[in-house]
Amino acid sequence: MTTLLPGATGVLALANGTVLQGIGVGATGSALGEVVFNTAMTGYQEILTDPSYMKQVLVFTFPHVGNVGTNSEDVEQIGDGGAGTAAVGAVFRDLPTDPANWRSDHGFDAWMKRRGVVGLAGVDTRALTRAIRENGSPHGVIAHDPDGKFDLEALVAQARDWSGLEGLDLAKDASCLQAFDWTEGTWEWPEGYVAGDGRRNEVVVVDYGVKRNILRALAATGAKITVVPATTTAEEILARNPDGVMLSNGPGDPAATGEYAVPEIRKLVESGKPVMGICLGHQMLALALGAKTVKMDQGHHGANHPVKDVTTGKVEIVSMNHGFTVDRDSLPEAVTETHVSLFDGTNCGIALKDRPVFGVQHHPEASPGPADSLYLFERFAEHMDAARG
Numbered sequence: 132m133t134t135l136l137p138g139a140t141g142v143l144a145l146a147n148g149t150v151l152q153g154i155g156v157g158a159t160g161s162a163l164g165e166v167v168f169n170t171a172m173t174g175y176q177e178i179l180t181d182p183s184y185m186k187q188v189l190v191f192t193f194p195h196v197g198n199v200g201t202n203s204e205d206v207e208q209i210g211d212g213g214a215g216t217a218a219v220g221a222v223f224r225d226l227p228t229d230p231a232n233w234r235s236d237h238g239f240d241a242w243m244k245r246r247g248v249v250g251l252a253g254v255d256t257r258a259l260t261r262a263i264r265e266n267g268s269p270h271g272v273i274a275h276d277p278d279g280k281f282d283l284e285a286l287v288a289q290a291r292d293w294s295g296l297e298g299l300d301l302a303k304d305a306s307c308l309q310a311f312d313w314t315e316g317t318w319e320w321p322e323g324y325v326a327g328d329g330r331r332n333e334v335v336v337v338d339y340g341v342k343r344n345i346l347r348a349l350a351a352t353g354a355k356i357t358v359v360p361a362t363t364t365a366e367e368i369l370a371r372n373p374d375g376v377m378l379s380n381g382p383g384d385p386a387a388t389g390e391y392a393v394p395e396i397r398k399l400v401e402s403g404k405p406v407m408g409i410c411l412g413h414q415m416l417a418l419a420l421g422a423k424t425v426k427m428d429q430g431h432h433g434a435n436h437p438v439k440d441v442t443t444g445k446v447e448i449v450s451m452n453h454g455f456t457v458d459r460d461s462l463p464e465a466v467t468e469t470h471v472s473l474f475d476g477t478n479c480g481i482a483l484k485d486r487p488v489f490g491v492q493h494h495p496e497a498s499p500g501p502a503d504s505l506y507l508f509e510r511f512a513e514h515m516d517a518a519r520g
């Protein structure tokens with residue numbers, strides 16, 4: 132068993148018995164989750180507040196994190212973000228740097244503390260990332276105690292005993308509980324976030340843990356938006372008579388939402404309304420169409436992933452955050468594969484051949500990341516324009 136180094140105030144205990152030691156930052160206490168690495172060079176605040184990272188500990192491959200501080204605008208989660216409703220922990224090469232940015236309200240360390248994110252700095256994140264690439268995403272417990280008191284054996288045992296994300300439905304937990312309207316559009320200089328006019332289409336967004344920037348990008352196309360809880364039935368959604376339905380991103384295993392959500396999505400598709408799915412929404416749409424989803428070894432988490440639109444041959448650089456994937460070999464005859472990852476050939480997009488229904492595995496709303504795929508929101512809007520006639 133590992134012995135604790137003097138001065139270590141933070142640890143990451145992995146299920147295989149490896150214990151990484153360093154300086155604890157952010158919240159004190161401990162958090163259990165799947166350990167994943169993210170290769171984005173910017174956007175740590177958006178990443179850590181993305182509800183799709185629920186029950187995950189993030190390893191940032193970029194070494195200098197904290198430079199731009201934090202603010203109340205760059206939060207992806209809706210609601211107050213109680214501890215555990217997005218990423219539970221974060222691992223860094225260096226101690227968070229002091230903020231140097233005119234948009235910053237608070238330093239990153241204090242912000243993590245307030246949000247309940249347990250942090251660990253001073254770790255060889257390159258070695259950890261390599262280990263994840265070779266062996267897959269491990270289960271781990273991240274712990275921070277200013278007095279440096281850790282029961283390492285107990286932490287390793289907790290990581291080892293966890294059954295993991297496979298089979299775990301978290302979409303219900305990440306979802307809002309009541310329907311609400313959304314008007315905020317994208318960020319424009321010098322005003323900041325500008326409200327959309329809501330005159331073009333009416334959209335119901337099913338919230339499985341939605342990111343704000345999905346709603347903003349949708350509002351920017353002129354959509355009037357109502358967000359509804361994950362458990363809303365197709366009948367209730369269709370009673371609102373929307374022009375289209377958006378299935379959001381979200382945490383957990385898509386297959387575990389099978390009972391309450393997937394049959395409802397099937398009914399939405401059968402209704403003939405335009406449907407767009409993003410990430411978890413894409414995976415659930417694929418399940419509703421008869422395909423299968425599988426767990427990936429290490430997933431895709433970053434803001435620099437090349438994805439090919441196979442219908443045009445064009446390559447998009449995109450934002451990614453997923454640990455499950457649609458098994459392309461299981462796609463039924465009625466479905467076309469529209470996008471593939473150029474990193475590993477996994478599925479990144481599908482469309483129904485005879486209906487205005489499509490989904491993408493990557494994040495066209497970015498946040499953080501490039502805006503190459505924003506056109507997909509316009510495509511959805513055009514589907515709705517056309518369907519309305």
Ligand SMILES: NC(=O)CC[C@H](N)C(=O)O
Nearest residue numbers: 183380381410411454455
């Ligand atoms: N960003 C997402 O919607 C993630 C989807 C799903 N939880 C996955 O890990 O694959």
